[in-house]
Amino acid sequence: MNKPPFQSGYTVSDRNLALELVRVTEAAALKSFHWVGLGKKNEADAAAVQGMRQAFDTVAISGTVVIGEGEMDEAPMLYIGEKVGAGGPEMDIAVDPLEGTNLVAKNLPNAITVVALAEKGNFLHAPDIYMDKIAIGPGYPEGVIDIDNNVKTNLMNLAKAKKVDVSDLTLSILERERHEEIIAKAREAGAHVKLVSDGDVASIISTCLPKSNVDIVIGSGGAPEGVLAAAALRCFDGQMQGRLLFENKEQIDRARKMNPLDPQRKLSLHDMANGNVLFSATGVTNGDILKGVRWKGNHVWTNSIVTRSVSKTIRFINACHDPRNKPQTTI
Numbered sequence: 001m002n003k004p005p006f007q008s009g010y011t012v013s014d015r016n017l018a019l020e021l022v023r024v025t026e027a028a029a030l031k032s033f034h035w036v037g038l039g040k041k042n043e044a045d046a047a048a049v050q051g052m053r054q055a056f057d058t059v060a061i062s063g064t065v066v067i068g069e070g071e072m073d074e075a076p077m078l079y080i081g082e083k084v085g086a087g088g089p090e091m092d093i094a095v096d097p098l099e100g101t102n103l104v105a106k107n108l109p110n111a112i113t114v115v116a117l118a119e120k121g122n123f124l125h126a127p128d129i130y131m132d133k134i135a136i137g138p139g140y141p142e143g144v145i146d147i148d149n150n151v152k153t154n155l156m157n158l159a160k161a162k163k164v165d166v167s168d169l170t171l172s173i174l175e176r177e178r179h180e181e182i183i184a185k186a187r188e189a190g191a192h193v194k195l196v197s198d199g200d201v202a203s204i205i206s207t208c209l210p211k212s213n214v215d216i217v218i219g220s221g222g223a224p225e226g227v228l229a230a231a232a233l234r235c236f237d238g239q240m241q242g243r244l245l246f247e248n249k250e251q252i253d254r255a256r257k258m259n260p261l262d263p264q265r266k267l268s269l270h271d272m273a274n275g276n277v278l279f280s281a282t283g284v285t286n287g288d289i290l291k292g293v294r295w296k297g298n299h300v301w302t303n304s305i306v307t308r309s310v311s312k313t314i315r316f317i318n319a320c321h322d323p324r325n326k327p328q329t330t331i
């Protein structure tokens, strides 16, 4: 195992922790890309989890997974409550080792590996249920979007703030039956609709980057993915709101135990990811925000994005890896 760089380890505000985090998402991507297009989403996911888990062992932190692969009895690694890191300051960790397992299985765009860090107690403890989400990129006045407004109103307010017509806006949404009404209403209002089969974290990030035409993301997806997207948007200065979608009272009671505040309230970015936040993602398949893993001869290329809420610097990191030089636990 690598020695921690400092005796005391990293705190969330140490800027070089960002590079360590890139190694973690790279490690997950370098393991899972072997499964691209093989139709085996669980194997791809397991490989990503293994890569990510190993890479954490070399980082000088004491992390606790708060958004992870499930409960202790349902996930062998990176389960909620699991301790990761080589030792150091305590912090909370949110992971989706492979966001878009289907995308890898089918070799479709936008599969990414994702990690976010925050100081203890600063991530929403989101149960594995759905969350209603609405998100836009940076540069708009606060309050342009509201999860309680209908889709037409949100589109009109955004168009006004952007000084364009609704017909100049693109809304990205997961292609699901439950979204049929939103899709119809958005088209009725004149917006372009981009349907994606999976991966709303990448969609939400894409509202913040000039690499895509996506202006707004609306609709429900995984609640853990909502927290990860919120962590990203804290760093990119985007806007987002969420609301957990409970199916029964048992789920509500459970969420209430995990979080002190009313779990059914409208969630702001800061309700989901507060304080100092770090975010890193690496592309597995080519996508709107990142290139996927590519291999040429003995070299494997990765493309990652890493950012910190304190500086809001957005770094894209291209790396060329030579797997022959990498012992199992280091990337």
Ligand code: VTB
Pocket (backbone or CB within 6 Å): 099, 100, 101, 174, 176, 197, 198, 199, 200, 201, 220, 221, 222, 223, 225, 226
């Ligand atoms: C959501 C979305 C993810 O899977 O969790 C989705 O947030 C699952 O939704 O980005 P369904 O149950 O409707 O399929 C992703 O698309 C990929 O993990």
Ligand code: MG
Pocket (backbone or CB within 6 Å): 045, 069, 096, 097, 098, 099
């Ligand atoms: Mg996952």
Ligand code: MG
Pocket (backbone or CB within 6 Å): 096, 098, 099, 100, 222, 225
């Ligand atoms: Mg996911």
